[in-house]
Amino acid sequence: MKRTLSVNQVLQVRNDTLPLTGGWRECFGEIDRTGILFVYGPSTSGKSSAALCLAKELAQFGRVLYLSNEEGFRTSFQERLRRFTATDCGARIQFVCHETVGELIERLGKRRSADFVVIDSVQDSKILRSEYENLKRLSARKMFIFISRVEGRQPVGRLARQIKFDADLKVWVEGGRVISEGRYIGPVGHFDVLEEKAREYWSSNLHTSDDDE
Template sequence: MKAIGITQFLDKSFEVYDFQGDWLESFGQPEKNFIMSIYGGSGNGKTEFAIQLTKHMASFAKVLYCSYEQGISKSLQDAIKRNDMQDLKGKVMFTSGGVFDDLILRLKRPASGKIIIIDSLDYAKLSLDQFKILKKTFPRKSFVIISWAKGDKPRNQHAKDIEFMSCIKILIKNFKAYPVSRFGGNKPFVIWDKKDTTPVQQKLF
């Protein structure tokens, strides 16, 4: 057990990601070991938002996108192209397949990534206990957990439990992200503007 006084606490500084613009207004400035829970129904824009988040986070640190659900697929490739990620060589890595032990081994590699995106918890069958192992083993990494929803809440009990642990919780609905962030912001984030005349099926998976 570690104790700290009020003066020490107030003098303590924390490393954060310096979000600006729309990202700041929606999510604040997250600490560099944040936990983010993203959930929503099919076809509401989860993957598109995850790719937009990946692109934004890659401006700060290397991102590992664990694509359990879509794998290395054309639909994911299309999302990458839509968001103009061609210039992020060396800053983003995608993986597919594997079990929990494979993920642990991957994350132990040098330069494995500071931000880890798991898409999705349901497809990977990630449990709460496994997630606790991830956080304990890699306390300096940030984790983004994407899950399916039932209504406006995560469908899976493990996803619900991880949502309680998360400092940023995001419901994806009708192409908007609705955040609840401990770091401030909390303005809805537009994933796709309906004023855009491009058909939805071409914009989102």
């Protein structure tokens, strides 16, 4: 039987956290270094842009691996790398495309493997439940960011819905804006990763809501 702790003792427990900066700090505040983040939203909402922008932020704190199974290394992906000046990170971000999750797990078993892993997307990576359980175990010492498509407001597929349920932080992306839905919410609770898109989208949305009233 484990020892119980008082309120003061619990508050004195030290967690390994990430002091995020800029818009990410405004959105999430300070988050744990390990665990599962689940990023989801409509098509063309800016999910992959959000994931790449977050990957660049995380590169300050360790090694990042971006698994680009949905888009590969197409011109659109290359343009996104330029837009977010990913070259600033040097070798701290590594990219791979069309890799199976089995191969990813093998890669993560090596010395000096990535601390943060972006899987874009759940659906295109064709993750088996047993593979997900392996990744979930690894999330005790690494961070996994899963990107998912949606139908309406729900992730596509039973496994994607399970990952959302398990996630420490759920992140909805709409109109170029990242919105924290989980346990970590910063002073603002959202971050416009695509500023022009977000300004046009949310301004239009606000006017529509006002008209409806």
